[in-house]
Structures are given as C-alpha cells and as structure tokens.
Amino acid sequence: MNQHLIAIDLDGTTLNNQSKLSQFTIETLRKLDELGHIVMIVTGRPYRNSINIYNEMNINSPMVNFNGAYCHHPRKPHFLPAYHEELDKEIAFELFANQDNLDINLLIAEGKDRLFSSSMNLPDSPFFPKDLAEISQLSRANLTQNPTALTILCDVEKQKTIEDRIMARYGDDVSVRTWGGVLPILEVVRQGINKSVAVDKVSKFYHIPNENILAFGDENNDLEMIQYAGLGVAMKNATDEIKGVADTQTEYTNDEDGLAHFLANYFNL
DSSP, X not given: OOOOEEEEOIIIIISOTTSOOOHHHHHHHHHHHHTTOEEEEEOSSOGGGTXXXXXXXXXXXXXXXXXXXXXXXXXXXXXXXXXXXXXXXXXXXXXXXXXXXXXXXXXXXXXXXXXXXXXXXXXXXXXXXXXXXXEEEOXXXXXXXXXXXXXXXXXXXXXXXXXXXXXXXXXXXXXXXXXXXXXXXXXXXXXXXOHHHHHHHHHHHTTOOGGGEEEEEOSGGGHHHHHHSSEEEEOTTOOHHHHHHOSEEOSXXXXXXXXXXXXXXXXXX
C-alpha cells in the first residue's frame, strides 16, 4: 500500500472524553506506523502536554503543536521540515496590561518547554503543569524571548468578543483559534498559521500526494487541515462547520473510538 500521511487532532478526536487514549486507538495507530504510514499528531496543545500522548502511542513520526506554529520530530532533533513560528512578545505585554478590560481570566505566554502566566493559580487541568517550577510569572523581566503562542482562559460566552477585539487590534499579526476538549481555550498564534501549513510541509518532505493525506478533526481549528487533505474526516461529534467542509465523517464519536474504527476499516487492518 502507498504511504499515507494521517493527520490527527487530539482533543475531541483521538482522545476520549477523559482526555485519554483507548487501547484500541493505541493498537490501531501503532499498526499503521509499523506499516510505514506517517501518523502525525496535529494539535492546538503545547508540546509539554502532548509529548506524553505521543510516547504512549509509541510512534515514530513528526508532531505539530500550537495549531501549526511548531512543527518538529520528537525523535529527530534535526528534522529538516521542522519550523517554529513565534509571536512578538510585546503583544503579550499589551494584552497583560489590558487583561481586566478584555475580561481575560488568565493569560499565558507559551514557550516551547516553559510557560509564563498572569497568575500562578492555574486551573486543575491536564493542560497545565502541576509543578510550579515549570511556571514563571508573566513579566518583562521573565519573558525575554518571543513566545510561540498565547493561551487565554475566559468565560465561554465572552470568547467571541475577546477574539474580535484582539483581531481588531492585532489582526495583521495574529490568528486566534480555539482548543477543543473539556477546557475551552482561545489561542493566539502568528498570522497565517494553521494546521494545514504543517501538513503541507511534512507531506511535501515525504513526497506524499494529496490524495494520500487523511486528516481528522472535530473543532474549527481543524478546518484548514480538513479542507487541505485529500480525505478530510469530521468526527461524529464535530462542529457543524467542520462537518460542512469534510469529505466524510466517522460513524462513532471520539468517546466511542471513532477514529480507530474509521482507520481500521479504511486500511483493512
């Protein structure tokens, strides 16, 4: 069988509603990896809270974090298609100064392996480290390099207003997307960055034609990737917008191993 690139979102797609991998999903993805296909995590999550999932899958492939801003290979430090798109740190400082006016509950500047937070009181969530040694207070003294992304926690009903205000001020420089999962989050990355940018670069490196690219997602930050792929697959639990642009959808939800069932049938595993 020709080599395929299988681009998989994590939350709401590969992971169940407890943010875990099922054994069936692990076995399916490992089998595809062993067959020579590229099984690539493409997530809004940072590297710090997705590398454990990558290791649990035990696959040998690139990984994409921050909705396409950071493309790399955890097992190959000199991976040629790797890239890292950053934000101007001044945007972080301006948003921090206007946090109350914007109704932002928590603002985090994300580095590749460290975060800088407007508060040291982070939610009890797998999205954030338990060890305070991995967290620094967001300040000019601490944040001396440009971050990869900004993570914003706010009331769900205020997300759209905050996104609109950020785009009105910084629209030429940034894109704003959402994470899926149990803790909805706004993420700010460099303008023009989305998941399809990484899928395009990696597929060209491996000489995988578009018709051999499969992409799976459930939230609107997966839209460009779903549109780009030769076969864009919406999860049964996906948003209506994603279902509207996808070529097909899974028979089951993320909590019912929908991704693994689809892949097992598609590749006759």
